Amino acid sequence: xxxxxxxxxxxxxxxxxxxxxxASAGAAGDPKLPPAPIHPDTLxxxxxxxxxxxxxxxxVTNTYAPRMMVRDPLLFINDHNGRRLIALNPDTGRVAWHRxxxxxxxxxxxxxxxxxxxRVYVASDGYFHCYDAATGKxxxxxxxxxxxxxxxxxxxxxxxxxxIRVEKGEGLPGVQIWSVxxxxxxxxxxxxxxxxxxxx
Numbered sequence: 001x002x003x004x005x006x007x008x009x010x011x012x013x014x015x016x017x018x019x020x021x022x023a024s025a026g027a028a029g030d031p032k033l034p035p036a037p038i039h040p041d042t043l044x045x046x047x048x049x050x051x052x053x054x055x056x057x058x059x060v061t062n063t064y065a066p067r068m069m070v071r072d073p074l075l076f077i078n079d080h081n082g083r084r085l086i087a088l089n090p091d092t093g094r095v096a097w098h099r100x101x102x103x104x105x106x107x108x109x110x111x112x113x114x115x116x117x118x119r120v121y122v123a124s125d126g127y128f129h130c131y132d133a134a135t136g137k138x139x140x141x142x143x144x145x146x147x148x149x150x151x152x153x154x155x156x157x158x159x160x161x162x163x164i165r166v167e168k169g170e171g172l173p174g175v176q177i178w179s180v181x182x183x184x185x186x187x188x189x190x191x192x193x194x195x196x197x198x199x200x
Contacts, residue, residue, distance in 0.1 A: 050092060052088070066079045074088065078111055078112065078122050105125050111123050129141050146163040149175070
């Protein structure tokens with residue numbers, strides 16, 4: 001026969017088991033509760049599913065990594081090394097199209113593509129390009145006066161392109177901003193933003 005102390009211990013243990021079971025059920029059924037933390041050792045092993053053909057980047061001329069953006073159903077990669085814009089299926093890696101991106105020199109740069117209204121835009125050293133996002137057909141090309149930097153801003157009708165001037169491989173102080181009609185590739189205005197000096 002169990003003593004009073006033993007019966008009390010069993011009862012408390014039963015209550016604890018029931019309480020833990022209820023809490024677990026509540027956590028599983030309550031979407032507001034945060035998920036349980038995941039330890040790095042329990043993460044699944046990464047498996048490579050596809051790789052980009054090396055033939056699309058025939059030579060390495062740029063120290064910057066490719067810039068990319070995704071717009072269903074395509075992933076757009078601005079491959080600075082091979083001077084190409086590549087559109088591919090992000091699930092399979094199958095290339096839908098790729099186009100050579102014209103540049104003026106071999107200077108290093110990095111520029112993220114912009115997708116808007118079924119077109120994709122990229123800029124390089126000396127040129128600003130617009131392509132049909134589905135087919136890769138070039139819609140227009142504008143010659144600029146420097147090296148594009150970072151990426152584009154846009155409004156409903158205009159694209160805003162920042163670039164810097166380069167001489168003898170060195171970037172000059174200040175940034176140029178061009179406003180370009182996104183449909184026709186027409187430059188509508190330009191502005192120079194001078195670099196601040198120590199005295200200013």
